Amino acid sequence: xxxxxxxxxxxxxxxxxxxxxxxxxxxxxxxxxxxxxxxxxxxxxxxxxxxxxxxxxxxxxxxxxxxxxxxxxxxxxxxxxxxxxxxxxxxxxxxxxxxxxxxxxxxxxxxxxxxxxxxxxxxxxxxxxxxxxxxxxxxxxxxxxxxxxxxxxxxxxxxxxxxxxxxxxxxxxxxxxxxxxxxxxxxxxxxxxxxxxxxxxxxxxxxxxxxxxxxxxxxxxxxxxxxxxxxxxxxxxxxxxxxxxxxxxxxxxxxxxxxxxxxx
Ligand code: DGL
Numbered sequence: 001x002x003x004x005x006x007x008x009x010x011x012x013x014x015x016x017x018x019x020x021x022x023x024x025x026x027x028x029x030x031x032x033x034x035x036x037x038x039x040x041x042x043x044x045x046x047x048x049x050x051x052x053x054x055x056x057x058x059x060x061x062x063x064x065x066x067x068x069x070x071x072x073x074x075x076x077x078x079x080x081x082x083x084x085x086x087x088x089x090x091x092x093x094x095x096x097x098x099x100x101x102x103x104x105x106x107x108x109x110x111x112x113x114x115x116x117x118x119x120x121x122x123x124x125x126x127x128x129x130x131x132x133x134x135x136x137x138x139x140x141x142x143x144x145x146x147x148x149x150x151x152x153x154x155x156x157x158x159x160x161x162x163x164x165x166x167x168x169x170x171x172x173x174x175x176x177x178x179x180x181x182x183x184x185x186x187x188x189x190x191x192x193x194x195x196x197x198x199x200x201x202x203x204x205x206x207x208x209x210x211x212x213x214x215x216x217x218x219x220x221x222x223x224x225x226x227x228x229x230x231x232x233x234x235x236x237x238x239x240x241x242x243x244x245x246x247x248x249x250x251x252x253x254x255x256x257x258x259x260x261x262x263x264x
């Protein structure tokens with residue numbers, strides 16, 4: 001049984017995993033959390049599989065030694081679809097991944113045309129092929145890479161001016177695919193993109209439902225930790241990279257109960 005102060009470690013390349021954190025807070029308000037943002041490695045979506053796997057496995061190994069988490073959540077679709085199996089093989093704590101919400105999207109669609117927006121690395125993964133084969137048979141699942149949305153989400157949480165060109169590019173790209181006009185469900189297959197629901201909702205319109213996995217992941221974590229004692233403490237936010245990498249995030253972190261960013 002974990003020590004009551006042992007944290008849940010939420011890991012992402014940047015701020016995207018805060019969408020999982022927000023959902024987790026709803027179901028486990030008292031859980032001590034350490035959020036780790038690998039800002040030195042951002043963006044994962046533009047890296048090779050080998051680069052992402054080595055980085056994620058190495059960092060999570062070191063972070064697990066230092067923080068002794070009761071559970072690790074890889075709050076990043078890119079890292080999860082590439083490295084989940086490998087990380088599970090090497091770490092002894094329970095690991096929860098974040099993978100594209102194709103199953104709920106396939107259950108929701110009426111037209112049978114689903115869009116999936118993710119990073120370049122995520123959309124080419126075998127993991128996604130397998131989810132599609134298992135849950136979306138007989139549906140059209142159109143994938144599109146939207147790397148620009150990662151930077152946009154990072155800018156949004158730093159209260160910077162937003163250039164919405166990447167949102168429009170993703171919309172137009174999906175609309176141009178076969179039966180694109182019938183798309184009624186869009187899988188947000190990158191945790192960063194859930195921070196842009198307002199902007200994506202405005203571009204795709206009210207007839208397209210935006211689906212992500214955040215609530216399901218939070219419920220899964222709560223289930224795995226059921227019955228465990230938890231001492232609420234100040235949530236910590238650790239970042240890789242040069243000092244200043246987390247500049248501008250102060251207000252959004254404070255609003256979520258995090259102490260100021262610490263270097264890892
Ligand atoms: N938040 C990450 C995801 O869910 C990716 C962002 C990145 O490219 O680093 O895929």
